[in-house]
Amino acid sequence: MERKNDSNMAETEEELTPLAKQTSRQKSGKKISVLWLRWKRRGMVEIMSGHRRWTLTNCVRIGLEKALADRTHVKPIEELTKDDYEDIRCKRHTETIDKKSQQSFEFATYAGEVFATLRNIINISEDEYLNSVTPMANRRYLEFISNSKSGQDFFLTPDKRFMIKTQTKKETYFFLEHLRTYVEHFKKYPHTLMVKFLGLHNIKLKGKKRLYFIVMQSIFYPDERIRERYDIKACQASRYVLPEKDGSQIITVLKDNNFGDNKINLGSNRAWFLQQVQADTELLEELGVLDYSLLVGITELHSDEKNSQDLASLVQRVTKSLHHGSPEKSANNPKSAGSTLHEEISHSAATLPVNGVMGSLPGMVDSVDEPPPDPNAGTERETDPGAKNNMIPNIPGLNRRLLPNTPNSLHIVDGEEYRYFLGIIDFFVTYGLKKKLENLWKKIRFPGQSFSTVPPEEYAERFRKYMAEHSE
Structure with missing residues (x-):
């Protein structure tokens, strides 16, 4: 009798197996979807x-x-x-x-x-x-x-x-x-x-x-692959964050003292980066603001993202670089110079740099490891890599670079091994009476340490020096 019951149960199990499997797959699929969504929305x-x-x-x-x-x-x-x-x-x-x-x-x-x-x-x-x-x-x-x-x-x-x-x-x-x-x-x-x-x-x-x-x-878009995030103010006082434990849902944005002596490895894009930091901070200095930061997101480049040298990709990237963020392109003037660019690039494709700054097209700076010397300056250059005169007061107009084929490409800069998400934020703080008093208090509170509340010209110069010393 027990055997018969066992047999009947087995038959019933066998009959329900396809439905059970389908239900199991659906539940499993939903679970995977939820886990994927949670991972994508971490933090x-x-x-x-x-x-x-x-x-x-x-x-x-x-x-x-x-x-x-x-x-x-x-x-x-x-x-x-x-x-x-x-x-x-x-x-x-x-x-x-x-x-x-x-x-x-x-x-x-x-x-x-x-x-x-x-x-x-x-x-x-x-x-x-x-x-x-x-x-x-x-x-x-x-x-x-x-x-x-x-x-x-x-x-x-x-x-x-x-x-x-x-x-x-x-x-x-x-x-x-x-x-x-x-x-x-x-x-x-x-x-x-x-x-x-x-x-x-x-x-x-x-x-x-x-x-x-x-x-x-x-600035941190798309963010799925970003493994480290930093907020850099180029100072020391109160600029360390205790990293979150593994598995934490909080996205920790680390700071200067967490970054330490690391460098932003931009390779041939470094020249463009330093010149743009110079241009942007000169504007912020003129506006009389301080306390701004450079956000830095870091992810490793995949092998197919390195050294993409095919002509079609190059044409697409150059066209994008000349028109992305370009005032000439508007809803009423959508005409593209793509065909002309294609002819120009095809004619001299072998001479075009791939990952660096474009020097052979209008409005782009030379692809070099260091910014070129100021032609109006003396024959000798300062040895301090962060000195203001070493950062070229006379920056070429536009200062365009070769943009990557990615969303949000205006904030993404590829180095040789890493992709960086870079952007300057929080530039609305002015150096009024409150900040001047804060400056006096911090001199007492943080002797021998650099801090964020300093006059705009000092803040900008220190910011430029930091970026020069922490990039390569």
Whole structure:
């Protein structure tokens, strides 16, 4: 009798086996998908119902969507007017959030035409931007979990391509005051290291304080392969972070003292890098700001990403380099010089460098290990690699480099063995009375150590020196 029952159970098991296998595969597949998603979003928290910023981010999404939806025309950079820079458009909305309650809020957009132009010249279409920053209901913003002590909120779009950061009213209006200068710098140096700001807004929820926020291109995009992240200010005091334990969900952004004597190994791209640091910090010095950082992300290059020497790839990269971040390319002037470039490159393909700075095409600097000497200077050069005169006061216009075939290529620089994600951020702090008093206190608090609160000219010079000494 027992044997019969065993047989019947076996038959039943056998009959259910195909269905059981299918169910098992589905469960296994879902588990793998969840684990993959968690790995991809390591250090992120999906903002869902119940999150402290759920209502805010929903209102931000709605406000952005309505502000961007009607835009059908993008001005060339040369046509931007004083009114465009000073334009503020504010709308009042009442929306149902989470199918439960209505939320009233005001949403303002600053200099919308200007930021649309900036998005266009770095090849981000309005539809592309709209789809990313205004995700559908099943694609939520991500809160970025970091060790930052700025006190501001950081949100990423679901594809992690753009970052939304809250900021103070003072920072907002300081940037608006100098927005034209920022745009003109971008026009002169299309491959600038300065972070790409793509939108500036404020939002006022009923019963809440007004919040100001900026939308920027994420420097660490795409981030799946980044193994180390650093925030470099070129000083010592309070510039060490205890690394997180293995398995931690917090993305640790390390600092100067963690970086130590390591170097950014850029190879032939070093000349471009130092010249662009010079150009960018001269602007920041002129604006009277300090406390900015160079973000550095590091990942190893794959073998197929090294020394890609085929002509088709070279043509594509040069075309991209001459037009990516180029004010000449606009919605009203999409003409490309690709065919002319193809003829030029084909004629002299053997002489073109692959991973370095392009020296044989207009607007690009020579591919050398060190910046060329200033032709107006004396015959002898200073031996200090960080000295300002050694960094070329007279930088060639544009200072373009050969961009990699990657997303976010304006912030990605390939060395010989590593790929670097590089960008200058947080340049809204001015050297006012508060910072001057902080400077006096830190001199007492950190004797013999360098610290961040110093006059802008000293900060910029020290920043340039650090980059020269920590790159090769």
